[in-house]
Amino acid sequence: MKRIIPKKKIAVIGSGFSGMSAAAYAANAGNDVHVFEKHHQPGGRARQFVTENGFVFDMGPSWYWMPDIIEGFFTDFGYQSSDFYKLVPLNPQFEMVFADGNIEVPEKYEALRNLFEQLEYGSGNKLDQFMRSAKFKYEVSMKEFVNKPCHNWREFLSPKIAGSALKLDLLSNFRTYVAQYFANPKLRSLMEFPVIFLGASPKNIPALYSFMNYGGYALGTWYPMGGYYQLALAMQNIAEKQGAAFHFNQNVEKINVEDGKIKSLQVNGINHEFDVVIASSDYHHTETLLPERLRNYDEKYWRNKVFAPSSLIYYLGFGENIPNLKHHTLFFENDLDEHIQCIYEKKKWPENPLFYCCCPSKTDTTVAPEYGENLFLLMPLAIGINDDETTREKYLREMLSRIEKHTGVTDLLSKIEYKRSYCVRDFISDYNAYGGNAYGLANVLSQTAVLKPKIRNKKISNLFYTGQLTVPGPGVPPSIISGKIVANEVNSLNIEKYEKTV
Template identity: 75%
Template sequence: MKKKIAVIGSGFSGLSAAAYAAKAGNEVHVFEKHDQPGGRARQFTTDNGYVFDMGPSWYWMPDIIENFFADFGYKSSDFYKLVSLNPQFEMIFSDAKIAVPENYEELKQTVEHIETGAAAQLERFMESAKYKYKVGMQEFVNKPCYNWLEFASPKIAISVLKLDLLTNFRRYVSKYFKSPKLQALMEFPVIFLGASPKNIPALYSLMNYGGYVLGTHYPMGGFYSLVSAMKKVAENQSVHFHFNHSIEKIHVENNRVVSIETNGKILEFDSIIASSDYHHTESLLDAEYKNYDENYWKNRTFAPSSLIFYLGIKGRIPNLTHHTLFFENDLDVHIDCIYSGKKWPEKPLFYACCPSKTDAATAPENCENLFLLMPIATGINDEESIREHYLKEMLYRIEKHTGVSNLYDKIDYKKSYCVSEFIEDYNAYGGNAYGLANTLNQTAVLKPKIRNKKVNNLFYTGQLTVPGPGVPPAIISGKIVAKEVNKLKI
């Protein structure tokens, strides 16, 4: 039976859920507090000609994204041009750098130069990672995760040992590589999962395959091109979008959502899909209808927040690639500041994205578009003076790497974004940037549930529930929830 469904938020999970729910014949309305879709993947343009993606910048697992479009009879190329980056990225150490080539065979040669025998080890590592990717992304991540019985299939049972669920990622990587640089190269992708490699299951070597082997890409026009494309797909399924609409209250009667309150109006719906921050969504309910209390959230391990700078730079910056990771300092010391000390790091690691190297439209002529991101603890003081200190630190290290001087004086545009903005713009718990960390005790069934236990027509999607943080998982999350809503009897 056709349902009238409200989707709260238009991030990747919300766009995905809306499109799939509408495809099943439902009337779907998306409510977004901002004036454009995308959530953390919004985009803004400055008066002097810079175009900044606000969040995601790593286009990995292109097959998962392609699957979304295929489900509606499209290809990504119907909406944007996808460019394969070469090098995929550079990783800068105190005494060397590693450029990760586009071609996998060249990558094997690269690692062999660093450690004798590493090419053969990389082949073994990626063979196992490919298996995890195929099983993990086809079997594991598509479950609603109500209970462990969902995983009681012969294929998954046979795969359990090969998936290395009980081995931590750091120990797993060290079995293959002895070079600290290669270990850092292999560990880097799981930082996106929001925890130390010591606390992430080795299952997530699947990300190495999804990135290094399948390649790192860039959609021309910026990551927002994917947002625009998904919105167009949803609109083609007759989804209605309502921008500048904050949700003030979710009304429940007889253990069913009956309406939402937005911009002072009460609108009735048969079902709600919340892709907004999970904790915030529950704050819109009366206390007796919440899935989890405050104690629950206080005891979760959250992924980091981030200090971000959007910079327009006058002049070109030679010797800087599209993606550059500055790993001159110790990863574990930085991670301890995030999870143990809850303080600003003294010797930080950070990431620089310079999309103008690939896409001239993101900056005025003879200028660069520079996005800087440093992972930090949630809930810490992020006053302007602290932000400025770290900006100068990051620019100094870029100068040292590229040979360019006085970058600070060449700033043509500057905007910072940190804990406070994540809270203000996204109601993000503690100002987190990536949701819950994918630790073993926060994986699959152990994540917050996609369905409210007390309100049977309220569902949750996005980075705080299954399958977890990241753009491809968010898209999958929306599809999972739409299927569950479609099963609902009204």
């Protein structure tokens, strides 16, 4: 006889990618799902805003990598991403600016291989070898690793994982691994760049994450027309089609617990009862809504964690077009390790920073007036750092100066029609982000898989966590997967039986 699991009334706190993913999968199983979002729109860090003079800014993610993983969300519900937005490949994928010359990463792999060969004899074959290994890691990681709830290490005791262990390079660091293939400094920087998304120095990231190079360079860099926010809107649409209800401008203020079980959530001063709560909100913040004795982790635990960086971001609208600028440009004229030391060791503003410039108006005419340009500037920073307006402006001027040198345009500051900055205290205010982090926990080996914060509360039978501070980790595709993992746990949960084990 088929075991029948009663349907549940489920609250999801937050409508970031993990929250919307969890809501869609939980509602698809027939549960009564309600998403509470403190802002007026979905997306979390992937929100979007429009200025009066016609500039449209994505507030967070801008790199559309691992398109197959994102597409998997849509196919799970019988859709394709093309049902909701148009996805276009970028060519070049991006440009890297160095002190002694630039590299444009082409769309097609064969062109990328030729570029490598031009910069270093024999590196075309080395790239083939690197990518074959990266593809293997990508397929094993995406099919075997990332979908685990990571309750314990026994989940990874499969013949395929055991047989793949040596090929996954879990114990090698990424920098040493790249150096085995390439000697040219530019090529090394190019190959190291993708793991910066994981929130640590390449020398502290396991070589396993070379699968990021395959997920980016081999599968391509894409852009959803209308902006990254189109993905957020599409995920909301799908969740609603499954029956999930979204409640905006609704701030969860307290989690009320009785006898080891959540009884209700206090939302804008009103209590709402639920059978299960899935917290897509910042993990640490969620636990502050509980009595200390019911939290999974104390303050010391969080202080000892390695967090991915925060960021200084500028949203800039310019009154004229800026030539010689690509959709994505990485300004790597300065030393990467020096900047990383300022983030993780010295915890201060960098003296010689690297930064990233996104100019989506080069691809999408709808995100800026015809006469103008839309720029998103991002500089990684240490969490918890003081970010007064004077300091923000100082770094804006430095970034603009380097863009001027690269493009040949002068006096960009005077051509700004719209300007908004966003930094550590904004991440704290808007997302309750621990220390103002932008990307969650760094994917260092000591914070991988089972060693990440758990998706279940150990003392409360019906509280679960999802998002970039738990498994599988930071980034848009992992966050979508995280929501699916938790929804599967909740969908199969017999609450009464589980309560007896807590």
